[in-house]
Amino acid sequence: xxxxxLVLVEHRDGAVLDTTHELLGRARTLAAASGGEAVAxxxxxxxxxxAAGLGAAxxxxxxxxxxxxxxxxxxxxALVPLVRERQPVIVLISNSGPGMDVAAGLSAALDLPLAAxxxxxxxxxxxxxxxxxxxAGKIExxxxxxxxxxxxxxxxxxxxxxxxxxGGSPAVEVVGAAxxxxxxxxxxxxxxxAGDVDITRESVLVSVGRGIGEQDNLELVEALAAAxxxxxxxxxxxxxxxxxxxxxxxxxxxxxxxPKAYLALxxxxxxxxxxxxxxxxxxxxxxxxxxxxxxxxAHYGAVADLLDVVPALTARLGG
Amino acid sequence: MEYVVLLKQVPDLAEDLAIDGDGTGIDRxxxxxxxxxxxxxxxxxxxxxxxxxxxxxxxxALGVESGDVSELLATxxxxxxxxxxxxxxxxxxxxxxxxxxxxxxxxxxxxxxxxLTGVQAxxxxxxxxxxLVATRLDLPHVSVVTxxxxxxxxxxxxxxxxxxxxxxxxxxxxxxAVLGVQTSREAPRYAPVSRVRQLMKTAxxxxxxxxxxxxxxxxxxGLVIESMAVPTVGRAAEMITGxxxxxxxxxxxxxxxxxxxxxxxx
Numbered sequence: 001x002x003x004x005x006l007v008l009v010e011h012r013d014g015a016v017l018d019t020t021h022e023l024l025g026r027a028r029t030l031a032a033a034s035g036g037e038a039v040a041x042x043x044x045x046x047x048x049x050x051a052a053g054l055g056a057a058x059x060x061x062x063x064x065x066x067x068x069x070x071x072x073x074x075x076x077x078a079l080v081p082l083v084r085e086r087q088p089v090i091v092l093i094s095n096s097g098p099g100m101d102v103a104a105g106l107s108a109a110l111d112l113p114l115a116a117x118x119x120x121x122x123x124x125x126x127x128x129x130x131x132x133x134x135x136a137g138k139i140e141x142x143x144x145x146x147x148x149x150x151x152x153x154x155x156x157x158x159x160x161x162x163x164x165x166x167g168g169s170p171a172v173e174v175v176g177a178a179x180x181x182x183x184x185x186x187x188x189x190x191x192x193x194a195g196d197v198d199i200t201r202e203s204v205l206v207s208v209g210r211g212i213g214e215q216d217n218l219e220l221v222e223a224l225a226a227a228x229x230x231x232x233x234x235x236x237x238x239x240x241x242x243x244x245x246x247x248x249x250x251x252x253x254x255x256x257x258x259p260k261a262y263l264a265l266x267x268x269x270x271x272x273x274x275x276x277x278x279x280x281x282x283x284x285x286x287x288x289x290x291x292x293x294x295x296x297x298a299h300y301g302a303v304a305d306l307l308d309v310v311p312a313l314t315a316r317l318g319g
Numbered sequence: 320m321e322y323v324v325l326l327k328q329v330p331d332l333a334e335d336l337a338i339d340g341d342g343t344g345i346d347r348x349x350x351x352x353x354x355x356x357x358x359x360x361x362x363x364x365x366x367x368x369x370x371x372x373x374x375x376x377x378x379x380a381l382g383v384e385s386g387d388v389s390e391l392l393a394t395x396x397x398x399x400x401x402x403x404x405x406x407x408x409x410x411x412x413x414x415x416x417x418x419x420x421x422x423x424x425x426x427x428x429x430x431x432x433x434x435l436t437g438v439q440a441x442x443x444x445x446x447x448x449x450x451l452v453a454t455r456l457d458l459p460h461v462s463v464v465t466x467x468x469x470x471x472x473x474x475x476x477x478x479x480x481x482x483x484x485x486x487x488x489x490x491x492x493x494x495x496a497v498l499g500v501q502t503s504r505e506a507p508r509y510a511p512v513s514r515v516r517q518l519m520k521t522a523x524x525x526x527x528x529x530x531x532x533x534x535x536x537x538x539x540x541g542l543v544i545e546s547m548a549v550p551t552v553g554r555a556a557e558m559i560t561g562x563x564x565x566x567x568x569x570x571x572x573x574x575x576x577x578x579x580x581x582x583x584x585x
Contacts, residue, residue, distance in 0.1 A: 012482070012486075069488075070488065071490065072450075072459065072460055072461055072462070072490075073459045073460075076454075096463075096482070096483075097461075097462050097463030097480045097481060097482060097488075098462075098480075100438070100439070100446075100447050100450065100462040100463065100499070101450055101460060101461065101462045103446060103450075104415075104446040104447050104449070104450035104451050104454070104462075105450045105453070105454045105460065107416075107445075107446050107451065108416075108419065108450065108451045108453075108454035108455055109454050111541070112541070113445065113540055113541030113542050114445055114446040114540070114542075115444065115445070115542060116443060116444060116445065116446050116447070117444070129545070132444055134441065134442055134444055134547075135330065135332060135336055135345075135441045135442060136332055136441050137550070138332065138336055138549065138550075139336055139338075139345065139547055139548070139549060139550075140547070140548050140549075140550050141444055141544055141546070141547045141548075142544070142545045142546045142547075143444065143542050143543060143544050143545060144542075144543045144545055145541060145542065145543070146541045146542070146543050147541060150541065150542075153446075181459070183459040183492065183493040183496070184459045184461065184490050184491070184492050184493070184496075185490065185491045185492075186488065186489075186490055187477070187488075187489040187490060187491055188488075188489050189486055189487070189488055189489070190479070190486070190487045190488075190489055191485070191486050192484075192485035192486070203579075204579055204580070227580060228574070228579060228580040229579075229580065240502050241506070246485045247485060249485070252483065253463075253481050253482070253483060253485075253501075254483070254484070254485065255483070255484055255485075256483070260577065260579060261574060261577065261579050263570075282573070282577060282579075284570055284573065284574075285556065286566070291335060293550070295555070295556045295558075296550055296551070296555050296556070297555055297556075298555060298556040299555065299556060299557065300556055300557050300558075300559055300569075300570070300573055301556035301557070301558050301559065302558065302559040302560075302566040302569075302570070303558070304563055304566055305563075308563035309563045309566050309567055309570070312563050312564050312566075312567035313567040313570055313571060315567075316567050316568060316571040317571060317574075317580045
């Protein structure tokens with residue numbers, strides 16, 4: 001075992017994602033605690049230039065034309081021998097689509113334990129300790145690795161991301177891919193059509209989830225948003241149902257928002273949603289389930305049916 | 320095209336979860352179980368794809384005693400699956416590594432061009448079953464899939480993997496392959512309860528060997544659960560009580576204090 005903390009760098013469109021900076025920040029803290037090194041692993045084609053901005057002691061750049069864009073099979077083929085050889089104590093990977101592919105693939109290929117949905121990773125005398133969210137955030141588990149080392153997939157926003165001021169550029173080492181696998185070919189990125197409203201720029205968001213019940217009830221929420229001078233946004237199920245455009249969706253697969261006020265109405269608060277809105281200045285949640293996880297991030301909460309509260313609130317605001 | 324869907328049951332979150340006496344698991348005594356939501360999306364996609372390309376849909380579920388696997392599989396048949404099978408024998412729902420080992424073992428004996436399963440489950444602490452199964456069988460896999468189309472005369476599929484902000488990556492994946500489905504093109508179809516009940520009496524549910532992994536509580540994940548806890552909900556929120564009118568009054572006041580909505584409608 002080495003004392004290295006490996007971080008898989010996620011990049012798209014020539015830029016390193018925020019989540020990678022969050023992981024690097026924690027990797028440096030863990031490395032300081034364990035006497036090891038934070039090591040960034042960047043896979044790409046001619047992408048070594050991105051390594052200079054990474055807050056790590058060392059960056060390993062795996063350079064291969066087959067790694068031009070993310071491909072689950074190509075990434076796994078390149079990473080398996082690298083992780084096997086370096087024997088890091090922890091591999092930190094973001095809980096994204098690519099992260100899920102790579103982390104579980106590495107776990108099975110290397111027989112290395114994986115702790116998923118992590119919100120915290122620390123190191124003590126017994127080794128790494130991971131806190132993970134389970135059952136849509138209703139249970140928190142603390143886990144260790146039986147062999148003292150393993151892989152962790154981390155929910156975005158769990159660590160602060162101000163890691164670029166990490167004191168100097170990493171030592172960069174460029175290597176070729178030890179193996180390739182072209183069974184999955186990247187075709188291209190598809191971007192959504194511009195939305196009618198940019199929810200990331202709104203100062204007030206009235207956000208609805210499954211608790212809205214029926215599509216017709218959206219009128220009530222739109223009236224409230226109008227009275228507040230804000231816009232309507234939603235959690236994933238409402239966008240999946242096609243009741244609101246995808247561009248209004250807040251969360252892991254939607255947009256990250258930081259409005260002055262965020263009203264979460266009938267939103268239980270799955271980790272994927274909290275990821276996108278926990279940075280709001282004021283969060284007020286209304287939900288009929290007193291144990292909804294949304295109440296653990298809200299500043300104010302009320303256990304009630306949104307269909308009763310919303311019309312009353314709109315009336316108070318003169319809407 | 321031979322489609323195989325991997326399904327499992329998870330605790331119904333409509334009920335409160337409690338921690339067991341050891342403090343390392345959830346209390347199973349009063350739990351009820353439902354199909355994992357994402358697995359249902361995987362089945363719905365498989366049925367659409369089969370209807371477009373021909374072939375068959377085989378549904379495999381873990382043989383877990385504490386749930387009602389027969390009902391789950393009868394529901395799959397009622398929705399339109401061609402064949403169903405129960406994999407291995409487990410006292411309780413196994414972790415993802417043990418589940419993947421059992422599914423992989425069963426898949427070795429079943430023709431499969433495209434294996435579909437839910438991208439995740441609410442209890443997969445040790446990782447997602449899809450990529451674990453795929454790696455065991457040396458198949459390519461894509462997670463968080465929101466669109467699937469058969470391409471290359473049945474030799475490949477074109478899929479979309481979802482990223483933040485509504486951006487998707489498009490990939491062409493050589494078959495056979497495993498996909499972790501995030502959502503289906505249509506909501507999972509309804510299966511009449513009477514039909515499910517009838518099928519539970521009459522349908523053939525094949526029992527498939529899950530290899531050596533079906534022995535009960537043993538874990539192949541290498542994770543050691545030190546503790547589980549129900550997070551203290553509401554520790555952050557100041558709770559507003561009263562009837563809806565009183566709640567609305569208080570929220571309006573909180574917003575007004577910050578200059579929001581105080582007659583400032585745009």
